[in-house]
Amino acid sequence: MSDPRRLVVVGASLAGLRAVEAARKTGFDGEIVLIGAEEHLPYDRPPLSKAFLGAADESGELAEVPFFRTEETLRDELGVDVRLGSPATALDTVARRVTVGGDQIAYDALVIATGAHARLLPGTEGLDGVYPLRTLDDSLAVRDKLEAGARTVVIGAGFIGSELASTARKRGLEATIIEALPTPLVRATGHEMGAAIAALHELNGTSLRCGVGVASIEGDGKVERVVLVDGTSIEADLVVVGIGVIPSVGWLEGSGLTIDRDIGGIVCDENLWTGVPGVYAAGDVASWVNPTLGERQRMENWTAAAEQGAAAARNALDPENAKPYGTVPYFWSDWYDVRIQFVGSPEADEVVLVDGDPGAGSRWVALYRRGDRLIGALAVNGQAEIMKYRVQIMKGGSWDDALAFAEKRRIAHEEKLAAV
Amino acid sequence: MKCVTVDFDKCTGLGICESLAPDFFEVNDDGELLVLKEEISDDELQEVEEAVNGCPTEALKIVSL
Structure with missing residues (x-):
């Protein structure tokens, strides 16, 4: 077909925004339509479970909404026809x-x-004080309750719930986390490290209950308590449900696009192409073959959304010169003034602690081996270490080299501490 | 001549820039970003652009001097 004249981007969050920006950057001067289900202009999600929920600063101001761009920038500078407040319902x-x-x-x-939407607990719809934490509206509602001093119960000890519990503690509020699985964060960081990271909660005064399910969430109009299957009842004014997300593909039924039955999302090739002429996908909704790791994956992180949005738009506008999108996945999470960073894949044959001690404090580094390759790395307050391993994984670095490098870094760190 | 600049009010030391352009950026033990060099040659422009686009806090900019 001739050069595309109209690019339509469905989904006005980070991936969608980066798609329209990349399209203009490549010199595309045709029409662009950006469709967003929410009323809000594109906004940044990571702060919504972190700094945005914090207490007012010294001047009494709460954090501002983290909008990415003004309406004028989108319409006038980027020439985008922005249509907000109504979701796409069919393709x-x-x-x-x-x-x-x-x-x-x-x-x-x-x-x-179109991203993903929060998984909810059935039967809690009419109860005030029970929220997921996915959208700006969710975060505003949660912040109101925290401002009012809510006793907080978090369901699900994943990253979102953990960040929220950490924020509640920082405000001096009681916080309890309920996790159905025996160990949290196993899918994201593996078994040993999941347990080690989760221990940060108890160290910081958050009660973490693992291996116990929720029997009911009760209250008269507004939430009053969470009852566990073992009979325990926990008083609560705020219940945040952080039990994962579901890729938003319901509107694509009958479109002919293939949905990934294993990991969810729209099946794409390594160019983020769906196999249907002109149609590409990006962000949480895209299942694609990541050539860097040689696996089919679906990411739910900031970096992938930003980069895939741009890559999908470039490929959609110039399919003959489409380029594969490869990445070493990266995510971070901030709890209790501890920064947790992970690069690569947690699916490993072996996990080795190479620096620090999770039992002793709040700084450690672990490496993940698959075959004879370095495949992943976790740093807890190891900001100086983590990206060096991302570079090694990107280059297909060997496990032996990574271990030798880690030992050099560990000694250098020790010497530095001794010199202080 | 092109140079990279950092807005340290925005930067939180996430370090994505270090992984994409390690000759330019490094995060230290305190989680602070160090700029190793500012001037960008033509062959380095693409990696620095990727670092700018990859920054979750939009703290990086390329400026022409």
């Missing part, structure tokens, strides 16, 4: 049209960046 890949409300929006090239 016709033959007629090349997206349905939004009563409108049919035609496209030449399409980037799907």
Whole structure:
């Protein structure tokens, strides 16, 4: 087909924003339509479970909403037709049209960046004080309750719930985390390290209950308590449900796109192409083959959303010169003034602690081996270490080299501490 | 001549820039970003651009002097 004249981007969060920005940066001067289900302009999500929830500063101001761009920037500088407040509900890949409300929006090239939505607990819909923590509206509601001094119960000891519990503690509030699995964070960091990181909660005064399910969340109009299957009842004014997300693909039913039954999301190739002419996907909703690690993956992190959004738009606008998108996955989380960073994959044959001691304090580094390669690295307050391993994984570095490098770094760190 | 600048009010030392352009950036033990060099040659421009785009706090900029 001739050069695309209209790019439609469905999803107005980070991946969608980066898609429109990359399109303009490559010199695309056709029409761009950006469709967002929420009323809000694109905003940044990581702060919503971190600094945005914090107490007011010295001048009494709460954190500002982390919008990425003003409406003027999007409309006037980037020339984007921004349509907010109504989700896309259908995709016709033959007629090349997206349905939004009563409108049919035609496209030449399409980037799907609809992200994911929070998994909810059934039966809690009408109860005030029970929220997921995914959107700006969720975060505003949670912040109101924290401001009012809510006794906080978090369901799910993943990163989002842990960040929220940490924020509640920082405000001096009681916080309890309930986790159904015996060990938290296993999928993200592996078994040993999941347990080691989770120990930060007890060290900081958050009660963590693992291996116990929630029987009911009770209250009259507003939440009053969480009852566990072992009969324990915990008083609560705020319950935050952090039990994962579901890729937002429901609207694609009948579109002919293939949905990944194992890891969720839209099946794409390494160029983020769905296999349907003109249609690409990016961010939490994309299952793609990551050539850097040689695995099919679906990311739920900031870096992948930003980079995939840009890559999908470039490929959608110039499919003949499409380039694969490869990455060493990276995510971070901030709890109790501890920074947790992970690069690569936690699916490893062996995990070795190479610096520090999780039992002794709050700084350590662990490396993950797959075969004879370094495949992952975890740093807890090891900001000077982590990215050096990301570079090694990117280059396909060997396990032996990584261990030797780690030993050199450990000695250098010790010497530095001794010199102080 | 092109140079990279850091807004240290925004930077939180996440370090993505270090992994993409290690000749330019390094995070220290205190989690602070060190700029190892500022001037960008033509062959380095792409990696520094990737670092700028990869920064979650939008703390990096390339400026022409």
